Amino acid sequence: MTTSLTLYDIPSTLPSKTWSPNVSKVRYVLNYKGLPHHTEWVEFPDIEGLYKRLGAQASATKPDGVTPYYTLPLLHDHSTGALVSDSAAIARYLDKTYPETPSVIPKGTDAFHYAFTEALQSHFRATALWRITLAKSNSILNPVSEEYYRRTREASLRLGGQKLEDVVPKGEEREREWAKLEEVFGKVDAWYGKGDRYVMGDVVSYADFWVSASLMWVRKLFGVDSKEWKDISRWHGGRWGALVKDLEKYEAVF
């Protein structure tokens, strides 16, 4: 197969350059399927211009429900001309367009995949993970994206005029929130069969990439030797550390 797929990603100052969990989900899928592809790096303020230049449609809207929200990942399939954003939509597109590659949303599990990611999102929304990671996410960006990210996030309703650093829980509050995060991961752990590494038991699916991309993101932000990553990787019998390790073979950036 020739490289006819371009994956647009946001660069960071980390050695891996990539950091976005949503882009990681797609990269896992591409590597798992063995689909040759090429990464193009786009800084935050340039994403909208990229969409317009390519003639791509935004798949999300801003909180007003109307204004297009231009996000990465965006996949350009040069062989079909398709431009697809949103990681789950890209996974479904690749399953359909390249049926000779291993399916990441196996037959019969499409509705389950929607429900699975919704249940996870709703669990994680109930934690302080976004506050714990917010300033850290910003600090690893290149200056042009760092400035953009800070400016747009600090202007958002969610922050209500606070600086990124102000919402990060500290001291005892952080410990309490961290314990809550472990509890939420415990609820997800309880879904898995005993001894099963993957959501579907023996078979890797997009659901595993979803979970692992979120974990890998924490590992990237805080570093492999951080207390945060050491904690998470030993929680629940080492399930989370083992999963990320197991899927490392699909992490490579091309």
Place this chain on the structure above:
Amino acid sequence: MTTSLTLYDIPSTLPSKTWSPNVSKVRYVLNYKGLPHHTEWVEFPDIEGLYKRLGAQASATKPDGVTPYYTLPLLHDHSTGALVSDSAAIARYLDKTYPETPSVIPKGTDAFHYAFTEALQSHFRATALWRITLAKSNSILNPVSEEYYRRTREASLRLGGQKLEDVVPKGEEREREWAKLEEVFGKVDAWYGKGDRYVMGDVVSYADFWVSASLMWVRKLFGVDSKEWKDISRWHGGRWGALVKDLEKYEAVF
């Protein structure tokens, strides 16, 4: 096969006698698997005594997290001696114990089933369905259960001293809440593949029984000719009405 399974259910004054959506889930499973069974009727105030007489363990606790919460369905498998409560646990028990019958949680979908029911519960918790149905649920019970249900629910924190009838939305509020319910069903509808009747596409699974039992409950409470049921059964291209109709063959009470 001989009838060695007893399903404990709560009676009502409805012609079908049965009304509890959680018991319906188990009855669907038993009938789908073709497992002969017999229903025993237990009024609300007698459930705790039943558990104690049989030596069954409660699978849930009251909001204090300690006091056992005795609920139906409870299944007694006389051939193994097992006493299993909680409808999903019963489904898993029956799949494991009777592997020659069609599986309701097909291999590879166990974790997905947990996530699916969690996602649905979290969607429906965000609606006023419990308020819309509360007084109605109470009104169809036999006097001894009606009195018990009213007394325990009205003493709960959730009602904060109000009568069952006080929390039921009326007039414009009801219309607004009803529209919200349609919206939530629309989110679930979007999970399904185009033209698919079942969550897994071609194959019936416990997930379908979960959805259908909840729908059937509304049909039972308000009646098949009610505005409520007519609305729901035509929402989303008739998906919900068609599902309940399709699974009617597994509704029979033995």
